[in-house]
Amino acid sequence: MTESPAAGPAAPLRAEALTRVYGSGALGSRHAVHAVAGVDLTLGAGEIVALVGESGSGKSTVARLLAGLERPTSGRVLLHGAEVGTLRGRAFRRYTRQVQLIFQDPFASLNPVHTVRYVLRRSLAIHRPQLRGAARDDAVRGLLERVRLTPVDRFLRAFPHELSGGQRQRVAIARALGAEPAVLLADEPVSMLDVSLRLGVLDLLRDLRDTMGIAILYITHDIASARYFADRILVMYQGQVVESGDSESVTQRPEHPYTRLLIDSAPDPERVVR
């Protein structure tokens, strides 16, 4: 399943020497913070790549840069091989149709005063305006089925507070799917969920990859879930990718001392119980 990292120029999303400096923009200035420093990343079609690191490693900044929410200080982002320029207005909307973001906190990312039906209709109205009336309603039902929120009628009228964390995150995923994106950027999509529900959401995302060929960037601090879910893992430390490779090699034969530290620090019953 793992595609070669160099999946050709037509890879859905690719970043080259991506750099983001905060504070004084001038490189080399004393107060500048290099949140992301020269990150190369390729997300092939239908590929799941995990970006693993601790808080402050720059992994969320990478997500914001790839989502077009921020401009890189230097380096570039390529969507299907074409360089992404300044994103404003229509260009931004066109871009978000291809690249959708899923946030960590499904409570904060869903408006509490709107029903699930409203949230999904809005996504369709924005990204697929050609769907109107009954067609839009059918599409809403299709989205709910796709994220396995069934029976659909029960969820259409529900407000976010009536749903569990896992169900809310599924609504957020359905909303992202409304745009029919080529890429999902999932920034800690399960870390706020109850442990028993996390795998269900990850399995759903994997299923979407399998059936729809969506490429997924999975950003997480949990290297065990990255091993479970991703084809390839990139380990980030202080703004740089320090190790990358297929999930098994990175987790079973880590080479960089930081990757080893991450793995040694993760609680792992097998290692403790003799």
Next chain:
Amino acid sequence: MVTDPILEIRDLRVDYGYGADAVTALSGVSLTLHRGEILGIAGESGCGKSTLAYAATRLLPPPGLVTGGAVLLHGAPGTPPVDLLSLPDAALRSRRWRDVAVVFQGALSSLNPVHRIRTQLTDAIAAHDPSSTRRSRLDRARELLAMVKLPEDRLSAYPHQLSGGMRQRVMIAMALALEPQVLILDEPTTALDVVVQKQIVEQLLELRERLGFSVVFITHDVSLLISYADRIAVMYAGEVVEVADAESIYREPRHPYTHALLNSFPPLQGPRRVVTGIGGAPPDLAALPPGCRFHPRCPYRMPACAERHPGLVASPYPGDDGRTVACLLHGTDDTTAVPAALAPRTRSRSA
């Protein structure tokens, strides 16, 4: 291994709200913490594990209300235990923090942002030990910071100048200020990165060796408990469903929920096995199912599970000394009803 108890929670019941709208968050929880032990409490959000920490220390904010039970703190051998729940306010105030101290989850919200660490540490000591002098309090604050391996100059820092891990260390230092016998940790490392988490937990263990306090460690991360706790109690929907030593919980879970919870953590080492999580939704405490509270999500449910509520009883198998489990699967004479995943290891092999 079994020593005398230091903290005994007996049939603790907590409601949120009053009258007809009351929701029961804890329905009769009994747990014993032994001297020098680390008791882990594992469960998901809404299972009542934090409510337990607050209720047992009488810190439960309204509308939370303890409706029954006792929390017995055992002192020196020979003296009768004290029930923290029926202690008069003044007596409680003088004992609190000296006997039982708590480290809460949000270290940032537990520290006052406008005071230096020094002030907060010395205030805590002054509040509980009014006879101490300024000088001795400051010395103690220095000592405490050294204990959690923070440099002395951090005494002059404000909370926002510290990292999350340093703040949690300050909270631990504060909890240890009066050398409590029991330390309750409520998700102490949940907001921290794994590397820092490991450092802090191991430091706590080291301090426990040195100072000899007992620990109640509450977390949703059962894999963390397996690494560090002596015994683990698993909670679901306001009840304890299984208690056993850490290794037995991991090797041979008896309750289907424990088994499913362990299967919610993908392994980092060894073969990449398929893990499943748990289907369905976590229980709504306001609308609990009849019978066993886990039965709607349980892969092994029987017809009886929807009718009879299982109590927490001793595990019936030889070699399961001291283990308790609340599941109808284990209660019957028909041992073939027990799924292999939940049965004692040796028998499931021969079967």
